[in-house]
Amino acid sequence: MQRPVPPLQGGCGVILRLILGDQLNINHSWFHEPAKNVEYVLMEVREEATYARHHIQKIAAFFGAMQSFAEDLRSRGFAVRYLTLDDPESRGSFGATVKSLLDSGRYDGFEYQAPDEYRVREALAETARRVKVRTQVVESEHFLVEPAFFQKVFAGHKRYTMELFYREVRRRYGFLMEDGEPIGGRWNFDAENRKKLPASAAPPPPLTFARDVTSIVDRVRRAKIPSIGSIAPTAFGWAITRGDALQVLDYFCRELLPHFGSYQDAMHTDHRFLFHSRLSFALNVKLISPREVIEAAIEAWRGSDGAISIEQIEGFVRQIAGWREFMRGIYWARMPEYRTLNFLEAARPLPHYFWDGDTRMNCVAHAVKQSLEESYAHHIQRLMVTGNFAILAGIDPTEVDAWYLGIYIDALEWVELPNTRGMSQFADGGIVGTKPYTSSAQYINKMSNYCSGCFYNFKDKFGERGCPFNTLYWDFLMRHQEKLEKNPRIGMGYRQLDKMAPADRTAIKQKAAEILDQIEEL
Numbered sequence: 001m002q003r004p005v006p007p008l009q010g011g012c013g014v015i016l017r018l019i020l021g022d023q024l025n026i027n028h029s030w031f032h033e034p035a036k037n038v039e040y041v042l043m044e045v046r047e048e049a050t051y052a053r054h055h056i057q058k059i060a061a062f063f064g065a066m067q068s069f070a071e072d073l074r075s076r077g078f079a080v081r082y083l084t085l086d087d088p089e090s091r092g093s094f095g096a097t098v099k100s101l102l103d104s105g106r107y108d109g110f111e112y113q114a115p116d117e118y119r120v121r122e123a124l125a126e127t128a129r130r131v132k133v134r135t136q137v138v139e140s141e142h143f144l145v146e147p148a149f150f151q152k153v154f155a156g157h158k159r160y161t162m163e164l165f166y167r168e169v170r171r172r173y174g175f176l177m178e179d180g181e182p183i184g185g186r187w188n189f190d191a192e193n194r195k196k197l198p199a200s201a202a203p204p205p206p207l208t209f210a211r212d213v214t215s216i217v218d219r220v221r222r223a224k225i226p227s228i229g230s231i232a233p234t235a236f237g238w239a240i241t242r243g244d245a246l247q248v249l250d251y252f253c254r255e256l257l258p259h260f261g262s263y264q265d266a267m268h269t270d271h272r273f274l275f276h277s278r279l280s281f282a283l284n285v286k287l288i289s290p291r292e293v294i295e296a297a298i299e300a301w302r303g304s305d306g307a308i309s310i311e312q313i314e315g316f317v318r319q320i321a322g323w324r325e326f327m328r329g330i331y332w333a334r335m336p337e338y339r340t341l342n343f344l345e346a347a348r349p350l351p352h353y354f355w356d357g358d359t360r361m362n363c364v365a366h367a368v369k370q371s372l373e374e375s376y377a378h379h380i381q382r383l384m385v386t387g388n389f390a391i392l393a394g395i396d397p398t399e400v401d402a403w404y405l406g407i408y409i410d411a412l413e414w415v416e417l418p419n420t421r422g423m424s425q426f427a428d429g430g431i432v433g434t435k436p437y438t439s440s441a442q443y444i445n446k447m448s449n450y451c452s453g454c455f456y457n458f459k460d461k462f463g464e465r466g467c468p469f470n471t472l473y474w475d476f477l478m479r480h481q482e483k484l485e486k487n488p489r490i491g492m493g494y495r496q497l498d499k500m501a502p503a504d505r506t507a508i509k510q511k512a513a514e515i516l517d518q519i520e521e522l
């Protein structure tokens, strides 16, 4: 039952507070108790739905989560306006809509939480400069550490390293620490976390929901918002409320965490989600906080009586306390120039199969089709299949970024960009990672069952059916020899290349040129 909200009188100290679609944090201090003179606004705006070609599930998840959040706030007694895409007061962008609301004279102040994305932060700062009312920006109260912590950790260091940062975050919060030392005697159990899924393993199905988002999808279609991918609007499965997210977290701790670390790099045609948490959307829109996710997982590990090993829990904590916060630190340290970096001068357009999955490369076909159906692929599919292919083939990182930003339900620029342009495409020349994440078919075959069902032969690099990953891998090393050979972490590749017969190197170059020439037909 919704409690009635008394109408607010304008022009008598009423403050307008903007809640962005990724700021659905009910534990934020704004929401401790309803204030008489505050009105909250959430808005569906065209610009946000079109800045990339988004997956329809991503748009539905954002709007669905925003609507549910607005209802939750109303039921707690807060005054909330919710502007839908077709509401005449929704003026196409945050800036224009806020400006027009504030120009109405109903409000005497405007407040917003610091946006996580550079684009939105700039737009709202510009709006704040143009409006006549008092404006205040507050923290979003979500992340474990702020950009200043990141700067402090790396003060005096020549380069950023995730490991150093991760240890400092663990020390600060005492995650998996005892007497100042990491539990288990080591900070990192990554080496134990690279197992292929055994044929006998049957990962539990993902916990899904069956929400009806038909009215949202209809609204998006009516507004002619272009989108990609498919959706079942009457049975939408993603967690879009805090209650859903807490259930997913609980399910993860009970059913998936015991094997999370071991198989976090595995890929399988029959198991799309394996032991992954599927929490990234809920985390990124702040339905749930990184701290509570980590603490719940650590509690499950402590209470598991050894059933959850240190490798599993450490692997999980590292993703959130390490990678997620590290990526955010890099983003704010290096924007806006970061989004223009193209160290390898890659310029080829993205082939059609990134949009339809229609390719004979089984690994790429699986990763893309799954992404179109689920708006999800796990980390290694993103990094070592689609990302690997894109870097080896020299695809323009701006096109690669746009694809990742659109297709994944969890894609917000602050986390997508350092992962894609940095970690996956090495377009930053080594700011995020110390070397490009590239591999031949050998790695994909080791970690998945993709190669056994493929048109291409994972053992071959020259023949008619030689795997394109093999040919392009060696060609990539030759193409970028000048830029990469001094990198100690790729030394082994160059040493192997040195031992290769000149005729083989020539054959690889020729075959790679053919592949790249016919890239749309692979």
Ligand SMILES: Cc1cc2nc3c(=O)[nH]c(=O)nc-3n(C[C@H](O)[C@H](O)[C@H](O)COP(=O)(O)OP(=O)(O)OC[C@H]3O[C@@H](n4cnc5c(N)ncnc54)[C@H](O)[C@@H]3O)c2cc1C
Binding pocket: 275, 276, 277, 278, 279, 280, 281, 283, 284, 319, 320, 323, 324, 325, 327, 377, 378, 379, 380, 382, 383, 387, 404, 408, 410, 411, 412, 415, 416, 417, 419, 420, 423, 424
């Ligand atoms: C090219 C590329 C693009 C990516 N784009 C995004 C993106 O737009 N948004 C996004 O949230 N993640 C992105 N990631 C990171 C990672 O792939 C996803 O966070 C993860 O697949 C989400 O699924 P999950 O919740 O089941 O994760 P799990 O495997 O269960 O991991 C738990 C959590 O750890 C965090 N995490 C794990 N790895 C990373 C990472 N590298 N960076 C940041 N957080 C991490 C996520 O919050 C995730 O929910 C990208 C990775 C790559 C290689």
Ligand code: SF4
Binding pocket: 360, 361, 362, 363, 364, 440, 441, 444, 445, 450, 451, 452, 454, 455, 456, 457, 458, 467, 468, 469
């Ligand atoms: S053989 Fe090559 S293209 Fe085919 S699945 Fe394996 S790595 Fe992918």
